[in-house]
Amino acid sequence: MRDKLNFGLFTLLLTLAAILGLRAMTMSTNAAETRPVLLVYDSKNIATHADLEIDCCQRLMTSLGLPVKSIKLADYQKDELTSGRYQGVVTMKNWDQQRLTNSSFERDRKIFKGVKLHVGPELQSDERQQLCCRFKELTHQQLCLHQERSSQLLSASHQLTVINKHPDNAEKFGWLSGQSDASQTYAYGVKIGRSGFLPSLGDDGLSIEAASQLMGALFKRPTKPHQPLLTITGISPYTNMKRLRTLIKQFSARGYPFALSITSVATNTNLEAFHRYTSTLRFAEQNGGLIFLSPSSETGTHLLNGDELRAIFQTELASLGADHVFPVGVSAPGYWNQSKYRRDAVLQNASHVLLLPNQPTTLGAQTINSTAKVTASQPFKAGVIGLPFSKFETVTHKDKLRFNSPTSLLIPMPQNNAEIGTILSRLESAQVPWFDPIRDHLNTALETGSALLGYRSGQYWLNGEPLSDLNLTADQRQSELPTQATKASWMNRVIQWQSTALIWIFSAIGLFLAGLLSIGWRLYRGKFIRPGIHKDR
C-alpha cells in the first residue's frame, strides 16, 4: 500500500521533472537514489551462521546510506524487480549444496536494468553472461586477501568461487593470493559496468571492507575515507563500575578517543546504584567518551509493541538526562532496523545510529527477530556499522586502514582486570588511526520527548544551549538522593501510627482478658464444682 503510494509519488515527481526541465532533473536523480536495493538470499542457513552475513550485508548498505528490502528467494513474487521500484538487486547465495532456484526471479533479473551484484557461489547463466568472466572453484585453500598495502589471511577455508579471468574494463576491489603459488592471484570484488561479483561477504575485516568499496562504487555512493570509532560494547548498569572507571582512565591517559555502547534501566532510577552508574558515565563524558544508548535486550516471552517500546526508551533517556548523561546516538543490533515499529520507536530519534551485529541464531531458540517475509531497512543521517575489532587484528598495516563508510570497531567490556591490560596492549600494537569526535567535528542530534540533545565537536548542547559544566550542582544532587523517607502528611502518620497502636492495645487487652478468664475459671471451679461429682459420661 505504502509502496504503491511511494511509486505514485515517484511517477508524479518524474512528470514534474519532465515539465520543469533542468532544475527538476536533479530532483529526479535525487529521487532515483532513494529507491531501495532488493536483497534476495536463498537461505539463512543458520548452520553456517549465514544469517549473520545477511545482517552484515544489510548493515553495510545502511551505513552506505542505501535503503534495503530483504526477501527470501522462495518468497520472491513475479514482476517485483521489474516494476521499477528498485535501484539495484543483490543476490546472496548462502547454501550452495541446496541449489535453491526461483525461475521468475531469474527471468526478472535478466530483464532488470539496474545495478546487479552477486555474492557467493552458484552464478546463474544470465549473471555469467553479463559479467563475461571465467570462474574457478577454490577448495580448501588458505587464501590471503590484499587491498592496497594491507593484507589479511582469510579465516574460512571452505569452497570459494573466484574469477579466473575477467575483461580489461573490470574494476577490481582487492585480490586474493593462494598459499601454494604466491604468483597466482585472483581478483576479489569485481565491477563490470553495472554488474558486480563478490566471492563471499566473508567474516574478516578486509573482506567486509572490500565488499563495502565494491558496493559504494556500484551504487555510486559519495566516497570519503572514514576513520573507525573505537566502541566498548556490553556496558550495562550491572557492569563492575570500578573496572569501567579504570578502563576509561587508561583510554584517556593514552589519548584514545572512544565511545561506549550502554544499556540502561527504566525503573529503580532512584537507587544509589543508578547514580553510581550515571556518575561513571559522566566521568566517561568528561574524558572525551561518547555515549550510545542501546535499547535493552528483548525477552522472548512477551514482546513490547511500538508505543511501549518508545515509552520505555524515552524514560531511560530522561532518567539519564536528569543525571547529565547525554547520549550522542543510539546503538542497536541490526534487526532493530529491519522492523518498522522498532525503528520508529527507538532508532529514528537519533541522527547517529550505531548498528551492532546480531546475535547468532541457534536452532530451537525462540526468535525475536522479525519473522516477516519481506523486511525493509532505512538509512539514517549517519548509520555507523559496528564490526568486532578482533576481525581486523590480523590485518597488516592497520595504520593505513580507511573505511568506505562510517565504521566503528567494537571491543566487548572486559570481564576482569587482566583483560583490561590485554585490550590495551592489543590497541597499542594495532596502531589504528581512531576517529576523534573533536578533531573530526562530529555533529549529532538526539530527540527525546521533551528535549533536544546535541553534540558538536566536544561540546554538549541541550535544547540549543551549550552546556558549560557536566557536573551536577549541589542542589541537583540533593534532589536525586533517594527520598525513601518521604515526608508523609501528619494525617497519614497518625493513621499509620494508630493501626500499629491499635494492634498493641488489642493484644494487651486480649492478654488481660485471658488472664481474667483464667482467674474467673478458677473461681468458678472453686465455688461450683466440687471434686468427686464430676459428670462422667
Place this chain on the structure above:
Amino acid sequence: MRRYLQISPVAAVVIACAIIVGIPMFITPIHGYSDNGDFQMLLASNDLFQLPHTKIGYTIQKYGLMRHYNQLHLEHLTTQSVVIQIAVALNRWFYSRSIFDLRFLGAIHYLLYLGGVATFANGLIGRKKRRRNYLLAIVLTLILADSAFTLYLNSFYPQALTLILMLYLAGLFLSLMCYKQENVWQTFSFFAVAFLLLMVHESNSLLCIGLIIAGIGVLSRPHHHLIHGMMLCFTALLLLVGWISANNLSPEASQMNKYQAMTQGKLLTTSHPESISQTTNIDPQFTLMRAQSYYPNGYAALKAEDAETKRQFTQRYDLPWLISAYATDLPQMGRLLDVTAKNTMLLRPKFAGTQAAKPGSKPQFKTKYFTLFSQMLATFYPRKYAFNCLLAAAIAIVYGFAFVRHLKRGERWLASRFWLVIGLLAIVIASPPAVVVLYGTADLSIHIFPVAFSLCLVGMVLLSDVVQHRLWRNTNERQT
C-alpha cells in the same frame, strides 16, 4: 424436627453448590480464571498446548492435544498432573484425540469439589435437621460456592486442587471425630488426602506443619492402637512427602524462585537495598534488579536467565543467607509480611479474566456472579499480618480453654477439634514468613491461597461451634 424440612442440611449445601457452581462452569461462554502466564509449563508436561491465535485475558475452552512423542511428558509428577492426565484420558475417550476441552478438567474438579463440600458439610453440620443447622448450611453455601474460589475449578491453577483437598481434609477430620470407634478407612484416607495436598504444588509443602498438628489430633483419639508408633511414622512420612514436594520442580523453576526471593523479597521495602553486598559477594549494582521478575515483560537490561546474572548474582547467595539477612532486619520482614497480608484476601489471581471470549466482550472481564463473600473479605478484612496473629491467638485461646474443659469432662471427640483449628492457624501464622523467604512476594496468589482458605475454614468451624454451643455451654448432643 419439622415436617416441611424434608431435605437434610448437608444435602441442601451440596445441591445449592452444585447448581450455583455448575451453571457458569459448563454453560457457554464458560467461566474460569484465564492464563496469566503460568500455564505454559504445566500444559507442556501434560501433552497440551495453546492453540494459535488464542486471545489473552479470556478463558480458553479448547486446547491442542499432542498426538506424538512429548519430550516433557510428566516431567514432574504432581497431584495436579495426575488429575489433568485423567481429564486428558477421558477427553481422548469421549471427545477428541487432537483437541482438549477444558470442561473435562472442570468436570473432574467439579465432582471432586462437590464430594469435598459434602464431606466438609457432613463433618461440620451433622445430619440433624435442626433449624440452626440450616442457618449454617446457608453460610457454608455462601462461602464455599463463592466465585472467587470456584472459578479456579475451570482452570489449570493449582489452587483448584488445594481448595478441594483442604475441604476433604477438614471434612474427614471432623467426621472422624464423630465416631466412637476408630475408623481405619477414614484415618487412612485422611492421611492419603494430606499427602496428595502436599504434592499439589511445591509451595504446598509449607502446609506440612499444619497437617502434622491435625494428624496428631487424628491419631490421639481414644481407642487408637499403637498411638505413639503411628504418630511417629506419620509425622516422619508427612515431613518426607513435604520435602519431596518442595524439591519436585524443574531446575529452571527453582532458579526462578531463588531469583525472585531476592528481587521481589529481600530488595523490596527497604531504604538500604545495598546492605546485601555487605554480607555477600554481590556487586551493589545488582540492587537495580529490585522488583524485577524472572520472566520480565519484554525488556531487560540484563536477563535473569543470563549466565552473567547467574554468575554474578544468583550463585552468590543461598537460603541460609536469606534467612540470616531477614533475621538481622526484622522490620523489613514485618513490612513484607504486611504486603502478603494485604494480598491474602484478594483471592483472585492478578491479570486473569474470568470469561471465555464472546462477541463484544472485553478481555480481563471479572465476573461479579456470586461474589458477596469474597468481596466483603477483600473490602473489610484487615490487611495486617499482626492482625492475623492476634486473631489466631484469640481463637487458639478460646479453643485451648474448650480443649482443657472437654478433656476434663472426658469429651475427647469435642476436644479433638482443637487440633484441627490449631493446625489451620499454624498455616495462617507460619506460612507467610516461609513464603517471603522462599519466594518473595512473587506469585502471591498461589503461595498465599492456603492461608486465606485456612482462615475461611477456621471461621466456619468456629461459627458452627458457636451456633451449636460446643465451646462454652454443655452440650450432650453427639452426631453419629
